[in-house]
Amino acid sequence: MTDTFKMDEAQPRLLDETRQGVIGTPMDRPEGKLKVSGRAPYAAEIALDGMVHGVLVRATITRGQITAIDETSIHDTPGLLGVFHGEHFVRNPAQGMAAESPEQPGTRIDYHGQPIALVVAKTFEAARDGAHKLKISYKPDDSVDVDPQTASNVVSKDDDAVIIGDVDSAMARADASVDLQFTTPGQVAAAMEPHAAIAQWQGDQLLLHGSLQMLRFNKRELADAVGIDPENVRILSPYIGGGFGSKLGIGAEAVSAALASRALGCPVRVVMARQTVFDAVLRRTETSQRVRFAATKEGKLTAIAHDDTVSNLSDEGFAEPVSTASQFLYGAENMHFLQKVAQIHRTPAGSVRAPGEAVGMLAFEAGLDELAEKLDICPVQLRLNNLPERHPATDQAFSARALAQALREGAQQFGWSERQPTASRREGDWYIGMGMASAARSNMLVPSAARVTLEADRIVVETDMTDIGTGSYAILGQIAAEMLGLPTEKVVVRLGDTDLPGASGSGGSFGASSAGSAVYLAAKKLREELAHSLGCAAEELTLQDGMARGANHEKSFAELLPNPIMAEGAIEGGKTADEYFSAGFGAHFCEVAVHAWTGETRVRRMLGVFGMGRVLNEKTARSQAVGGMIWGVGAALTEELSHDPRTGHIVSRDLANYHVPAHADIPRQMDVVFLEERDDQANPMQTKGIGELGISGAGAAVVNAIHNACGVRIYDFPATPDKVIAGLEALGR
Amino acid sequence: MKTELKVNGQLHTLDHDPRMTLLDALRDDLHLTGTKKGCDHGQCGACTVLLDGRRINACLTLAAMHDGCEITTIEGLGEPENLSALQTAFVSKDGYQCGYCTPGQIMSATGMMDEVRAGDPSHVSTDLSGDVPFDDAEIAERMSGNLCRCSAYPFIREAIAMAAEVKK
Ligand code: FES
Ligand code: FES
Numbered sequence: 001m002t003d004t005f006k007m008d009e010a011q012p013r014l015l016d017e018t019r020q021g022v023i024g025t026p027m028d029r030p031e032g033k034l035k036v037s038g039r040a041p042y043a044a045e046i047a048l049d050g051m052v053h054g055v056l057v058r059a060t061i062t063r064g065q066i067t068a069i070d071e072t073s074i075h076d077t078p079g080l081l082g083v084f085h086g087e088h089f090v091r092n093p094a095q096g097m098a099a100e101s102p103e104q105p106g107t108r109i110d111y112h113g114q115p116i117a118l119v120v121a122k123t124f125e126a127a128r129d130g131a132h133k134l135k136i137s138y139k140p141d142d143s144v145d146v147d148p149q150t151a152s153n154v155v156s157k158d159d160d161a162v163i164i165g166d167v168d169s170a171m172a173r174a175d176a177s178v179d180l181q182f183t184t185p186g187q188v189a190a191a192m193e194p195h196a197a198i199a200q201w202q203g204d205q206l207l208l209h210g211s212l213q214m215l216r217f218n219k220r221e222l223a224d225a226v227g228i229d230p231e232n233v234r235i236l237s238p239y240i241g242g243g244f245g246s247k248l249g250i251g252a253e254a255v256s257a258a259l260a261s262r263a264l265g266c267p268v269r270v271v272m273a274r275q276t277v278f279d280a281v282l283r284r285t286e287t288s289q290r291v292r293f294a295a296t297k298e299g300k301l302t303a304i305a306h307d308d309t310v311s312n313l314s315d316e317g318f319a320e321p322v323s324t325a326s327q328f329l330y331g332a333e334n335m336h337f338l339q340k341v342a343q344i345h346r347t348p349a350g351s352v353r354a355p356g357e358a359v360g361m362l363a364f365e366a367g368l369d370e371l372a373e374k375l376d377i378c379p380v381q382l383r384l385n386n387l388p389e390r391h392p393a394t395d396q397a398f399s400a401r402a403l404a405q406a407l408r409e410g411a412q413q414f415g416w417s418e419r420q421p422t423a424s425r426r427e428g429d430w431y432i433g434m435g436m437a438s439a440a441r442s443n444m445l446v447p448s449a450a451r452v453t454l455e456a457d458r459i460v461v462e463t464d465m466t467d468i469g470t471g472s473y474a475i476l477g478q479i480a481a482e483m484l485g486l487p488t489e490k491v492v493v494r495l496g497d498t499d500l501p502g503a504s505g506s507g508g509s510f511g512a513s514s515a516g517s518a519v520y521l522a523a524k525k526l527r528e529e530l531a532h533s534l535g536c537a538a539e540e541l542t543l544q545d546g547m548a549r550g551a552n553h554e555k556s557f558a559e560l561l562p563n564p565i566m567a568e569g570a571i572e573g574g575k576t577a578d579e580y581f582s583a584g585f586g587a588h589f590c591e592v593a594v595h596a597w598t599g600e601t602r603v604r605r606m607l608g609v610f611g612m613g614r615v616l617n618e619k620t621a622r623s624q625a626v627g628g629m630i631w632g633v634g635a636a637l638t639e640e641l642s643h644d645p646r647t648g649h650i651v652s653r654d655l656a657n658y659h660v661p662a663h664a665d666i667p668r669q670m671d672v673v674f675l676e677e678r679d680d681q682a683n684p685m686q687t688k689g690i691g692e693l694g695i696s697g698a699g700a701a702v703v704n705a706i707h708n709a710c711g712v713r714i715y716d717f718p719a720t721p722d723k724v725i726a727g728l729e730a731l732g733r
Numbered sequence: 734m735k736t737e738l739k740v741n742g743q744l745h746t747l748d749h750d751p752r753m754t755l756l757d758a759l760r761d762d763l764h765l766t767g768t769k770k771g772c773d774h775g776q777c778g779a780c781t782v783l784l785d786g787r788r789i790n791a792c793l794t795l796a797a798m799h800d801g802c803e804i805t806t807i808e809g810l811g812e813p814e815n816l817s818a819l820q821t822a823f824v825s826k827d828g829y830q831c832g833y834c835t836p837g838q839i840m841s842a843t844g845m846m847d848e849v850r851a852g853d854p855s856h857v858s859t860d861l862s863g864d865v866p867f868d869d870a871e872i873a874e875r876m877s878g879n880l881c882r883c884s885a886y887p888f889i890r891e892a893i894a895m896a897a898e899v900k901k
Contacts, residue, residue, distance in 0.1 A: 032824040035832030036839060037816060038767015038807035045766035124761070125752040192771045192779055192833040192882045241769070241833030242882050274772040469831030469883045623827045623885060630884035655776035655880060664877040666886045668869045 005521050006574035007445055010680035014524070015482060015614065019544040023482040026619035029474045030493065031239075031467070040239045043211040044196035044271045051198065051267040052081055053124040054260050055131035056252055056276055057117040059109045062345050062647045064140035066107040069117055073135035079122030080130055084260045089116065092348045093195075093282055094221045094249025095318050096507050097214065101225035102249065103315060109138065110313055111345050112649035113279025115252035120260050120268060146648030148286060148311040148342035157319065157339045162327060162393045165334030167292060170303035174294035176374045177303070182291060182363035184717045186641035186650075187284040188277075189352045190660050193241020195281060196271040199257035204228065206262075208235045210254050213243040214505025215464040219498045221250040226258045238496035240506075243468035245351035246281050248507050278653035282350025283641060285310040285320045287359050291367035294334070299377040301386045305336035306364055314343040321356035325440040325696060326364045328581065329403075331388025346648040351507065353631060354692035357441050358699075362635060362717060365437035365700030370713065373422070379704070380411045380587075383438055396581040399681035400688075402611025403438060403585040406675060410436070410609040413673065414589035423711040423733070430593040432604075433709025437700035439586035439610065443513070443679070443688040445577065446504035449570040450518035452480055454526050456558040457546065459484055459491045465503035465515035466496050470691055471620030475512055476519050478617055479685070483523035485543025486557075501568060509584070509689025512616060514571065517683045521569030524684075529567070533560050571683065580681040584693040586610035588629065588701035594709045596733070599724035601706055603633055605669040608698070613679035613688035621690050625672045628694020634661045636699035637718050736800045740765065741809030751797050756780045758796035759806060767807035767836045771880070778879030779837040781844070782806050788844030790878075807836035810843065819843060819896040828892035830883035838879045842893045845875045867897055 015023050034040040059066075071083045087106050091114055094102040109116070119134060121127035145151040171177045198209040206228065212218045215235050223230040240247065253270045261268040272280065287310050294303035306326040310319050323337040352358070372379040384407055390397055411417070419434040426432065450463035459480045467473050477491040494500060504514035531541040536550030543549075546557045576582075589607040594600070608629050615621050638659035642652045652658045672694075678686035703714050712727030736747045740763060747753075747762050756773070759765045759782070768791055771779030775793040782791045783805040811817040819839055822828065829835040849871065854861045857874045865871060872890050881889065 028824050029827070031832075032829075033813040033816065033820075035829055035835050036807075036820040036823045037811055037813050038765075038836045039813055040832055041766065042769075042833065044770075045760070047764050123750050123753075124757060125750040129752075190882050192777060192831065192880065193769070194771070240831060242831040244882070271770075274774060274776075469829075471830075619827045620830075623830055623883075623888060626887060627830060627884040630886065654774060655772050656774070660880055660882055661884060661886070662877040662880055663873040663886050663890065666873070666884070668873075668887050668890055670887045 004570040004572055006572055007576050007683055008574035009576065011684040013678060013686060015685055018482050019542050020482045020485050022478050022488050024615050024618055027474055027478060027488055027617055029471060029620065030477055031473045042193055042239045042241050043198065043209050044269060046198055046209045048198065048200060048267040051269055052120055052122055053127045054118045054120040054257060054268050054270040055127040056115045056256065056270065056272060057119060057131045057134050058276060058279055059112060059114040059116050061109055061138045061140045062112045062146060063144040064109050064138050066109065066116060066136060067139050068137040070135040074130040074133050077121060077126050077130040079126045081120045081122065081264055083117055083119055083134065084256060085117040088226055088255065088259055090225055090252055090255045092280065093251030096248035096351050097217050098249050099217045099220040101221055111347050112647045113347055115280045118256040118260055118270065120264065145344045146346055146643065147645065148309060148344055151342040151344050153343040155341045155343065157341065160339065162335060162337040167303045167305045167334045167336040170334040171292060171294045174302055175297035176371065177294040178367055178371045178374060179292045180367050180370065180715065182289045182715050184287045184359045184362060186286045187352055187635065187639050188641060188658060189244035189246035190658065191242030191244055191246055194272045194274055194277050195247065195251060195253045197254040197257040198267055198269045199261040200267040201262050204232050206233050206258055208254055208258060210235050210237050211240050211247055212237045212250065213247045213466055213468055213507055215466060215498045216502035216505060218250050222254055222258065225250065225255045235498045236496060237466055240466055240468040243506060244353040245507065248351055252280055274655065275653050278650050279347060283347050284352035285312065285349035287320065287322055289322060289363040291363050293367060293371045295371060295375060297375065299375050299382050299385045301330055301332040303334040304330060304332045307336065307338045309340040309342055311342040311344045312349045316348045318350050320349065322360035324356040324442060325361055327393045328391045329438055329440050330386040331392040335392060346643060347650060354441060354695045357696035358635065361697045362699045365697050366703050369704040369707065379436055380407050380416060383407055391581040394581065396579065399580040399582040400611065400613060400677050400679040401585050402675045402677050406585060406587040406609040406611055409673065410587040410589050410607055414607045416589065419708065422708055429596050431596060431709040432593050433705045434591050435701045435704025435708055436587060436589045437697040437704060439588055439693055439697040441509060441584045441693040441696045443582040443584055443682055444508055444510040445573040445683050446510045446514045447572040448503040448514040448518040449501035449568060450503060450515060450522050451501050451566065451568045452519060452522035452526060453564050453566040454484055454561065455564040456561050457490060459486055461491060461493045461519055462500045463495060463503045463515055463518060464498050464500045465511065466506045468506045470506060470511060470624060471617055472511060472515065474620050475516060475616040479516050479519045480523050483520060484526060486546055509691040513683050513687045513689060516616065516687065517571040517685055518569045520685050521571055522567045525567035525569065526565055529565055530560060576681040582679055582682045582688065584610060584612040584688045586693055588698045590701040590705045592702060592705040592709055594706055594724060599721035599728065601637055601719060601724065603667055603702060605667050607671045608694055609673045609675065610693055611675040611677040612690045612693055613677050613682055614686045615674050616687060621674065622672050624690045625694040626670045628692060629670060629698045630661050630666055631695040632698020633666065633702055635718065636702035640718055734797060736796050738799060739803045741805060747796060749796055753796050754792050755794045755796045755799060756791035759791060765806050765808050769833055769836055778841055779834050781837040781840040781879065783840060783844055788841050807840055810839065818899040822892035822896040826888045826892040826895060828889040829885050834879060834881045838881065838889055841876060841879045846897060
């Protein structure tokens with residue numbers, strides 16, 4: 001084991017002193033050539049001798065009991081090897097960082113689409129056919145709530161509520177106020193790679209090729225689910241076709257593959273059909289939100305309230321933290337944040353990219369836009385007027401907070417001063433408008449470890465960290481290269497293997513900072529060793545292109561390192577996280593065109609300005625930011641889970657019915673500006689996360705632009721053409 | 734049943750279940766896993782390959798329907814150390830993140846560029862018979878069958894535009 005560094009105080013900015021000059025640069029992804037040539041193997045693509053195929057069967061009732069699974073109903077399926085179900089089967093994926101098995105309900109059904117059995121056959125075609133034909137008998141339970149609006153059990157989370165002052169009386173006294181009701185539909189991650197697993201046993205050792213985001217936790221989840229010691233589980237997940245939260249925890253594909261493989265004695269592959277991914281992977285909850293603001297006529301907020309209702313199955317602990325950012329973006333003397341959770345039987349809810357901010361800021365930042373309109377104050381100015389000194393709910397000091405700068409620079413670079421009064425700019429049949437919103441996403445440090453080995457001409461970085469498209473391979477290599485003074489081509493980064501030191505995994509935008517800090521700390525130890533061998537103090541050492549210099553000494557690594565040296569680094573959060581509140585901040589600006597007759601909204605250009613601490617790779621960071629902004633466009637305009645009102649079953653359960661943005665929905669001009677920033681309280685690299693900051697607030701900028709374009713406010717997301725037309729008609733346009 | 738396919742210039746004889754899609758034949762029988770399965774329903778474009786030179790969703794067609802056909806997959810376009818212009822452009826423009834939609838995007842763009850060169854109009858073309866301009870609106874429209882949930886769209890289109898420049 002290794003000593004763990006605790007982030008108790010700000011650290012020197014060593015990465016501003018090192019000489020290799022690769023940190024922050026827009027380096028191409030090192031694994032890029034494999035990806036563009038189709039040679040990067042994802043979970044389902046490992047070729048194993050004797051591998052057979054499993055297809056999951058889903059429940060066709062919403063609630064009740066399985067009374068029989070009639071295996072004889074498919075006994076004539078050619079090549080059939082078995083039907084697996086029973087006590088180890090998991091109901092849904094584990095929530096992020098659960099580190100234990102998700103619910104194993106046995107014969108109980110809790111939602112329509114719940115995976116209940118696995119049909120295994122020699123060929124995929126036969127297994128699929130068997131899964132379709134398998135006869136299952138149920139005893140359905142008639143009383144079942146599937147709609148949060150009418151649910152009989154709604155739990156008020158009073159213990160977590162933040163109530164300061166008296167919002168009601170502040171609203172009554174205010175010069176201006178808004179009291180608005182918003183709804184957002186359920187959403188899904190829809191990563192392009194469906195959830196997949198190949199399980200293989202050697203004696204009591206389970207090897208799983210999976211598509212998973214957090215291996216350190218996944219290993220324990222899988223072990224617990226199948227009932228073995230975590231020491232006997234190894235998971236490999238070097239390439240992951242997108243996660244966005246949907247692969248945080250192990251799910252039915254991994255557990256059923258492991259169970260079937262143990263019984264059959266051969267490798268078993270289970271890949272979820274796209275429809276199964278919709279049905280049986282955690283979705284983002286639908287929300288209903290009440291947003292209230294009160295202000296003086298000068299535009300000083302006197303009350304901020306953001307109450308919400310989300311949903312989940314009663315025994316799933318997760319509740320989308322809708323008002324997280326609302327609690328710290330602006331301040332007021334009177335505040336109210338209360339959440340309710342409706343207990344319903346739909347596909348359970350969990351983390352999808354930026355849980356909380358992604359939907360909370362849609363309503364919150366749109367509400368603030370409406371207040372600005374009432375006050376007749378520029379929305380940018382209204383935000384600038386109300387930046388709090390300290391976190392209004394916890395009274396922590398802010399660490400680095402670039403919100404004011406992002407608002408000002410964004411307005412300037414976007415040409416915000418060209419914005420016209422509501423519904424006054426028209427080009428032919430199109431109304432044109434501009435909108436904006438703040439961006440915010442809280443930042444975390446999660447325990448992480450990594451091992452770095454330095455040879456004369458090579459660095460090897462090893463950790464069980466994952467790269468889900470975020471750029472881990474690139475940035476971990478850059479950190480090591482920068483710290484140890486070799487070109488990035490000389491770094492080998494090994495990820496996605498539970499045999500390697502355990503990292504945070506990918507989630508909550510904390511991966512780069514957490515796993516990166518572990519690599520940084522390991523490399524820092526190696527620097528100390530090099531300094532010692534060279535005969536200088538660590539502070540005097542400079543490393544560049546394989547040369548070590550310090551205190552008038554100069555030696556090549558070849559001379560200094562007769563043998564490779566190795567160190568492990570480990571980090572966890574400390575006192576800075578108590579004293580300081582760290583978050584990424586930014587501002588979104590958007591220009592849309594709204595068609596006067598069809599109600600169609602076209603995003604014409606967007607700009608995001610972000611302060612996210614030190615940028616580790618300008619290219620991959622930009623991709624993350626733009627990706628997030630495009631998710632914001634999807635949330636604003638097209639994405640919507642629809643449920644059968646009788647059963648709660650998801651009816652928009654494929655990519656033709658659930659509309660993620662496509663090329664034609666997105667303009668070429670999606671600009672991003674990163675502000676120069678160091679967050680000294682965040683971690684020793686002064687970095688923050690970017691993967692979720694881009695989505696947080698982006699969709700609000702889109703609907704605020706729709707209002708500026710044509711005067712229509714959307715309270716029921718997404719802003720589909722039918723709703724925009726109805727709004728235009730109501731306005732008599 | 735048996736089907737003969739010429740894939741990336743090499744002749745293969747498959748002995749397969751008649752229900753096997755072309756996509757599964759490529760991925761599972763020939764171990765050409767560069768072609769991806771995102772939906773198995775013609776909704777995402779991850780499985781795009783060239784069939785006798787034209788782009789097609791390999792999940793929407795059965796292997797048995799293509800006896801004697803020529804197929805090009807991402808593996809046939811270039812190798813890691815010998816990439817096509819389009820593949821190189823995707824790397825340098827960061828036209829991907831997770832990389833799962835990427836082979837489909839690249840195969841689709843390869844086919845699409847030939848369609849533009851041949852003057853095939855699209856929904857956004859203003860002139861149905863003249864030359865098709867190779868601008869961003871045309872690329873966006875023609876590439877809209879290829880979803881990218883990482884949402885690398887602006888960079889994918891930059892990469893395509895860059896590769897088109899190289900080809901000129
Ligand atoms: S896998 Fe063929 S279109 Fe999605
Ligand atoms: S790169 Fe991940 S889906 Fe396109």
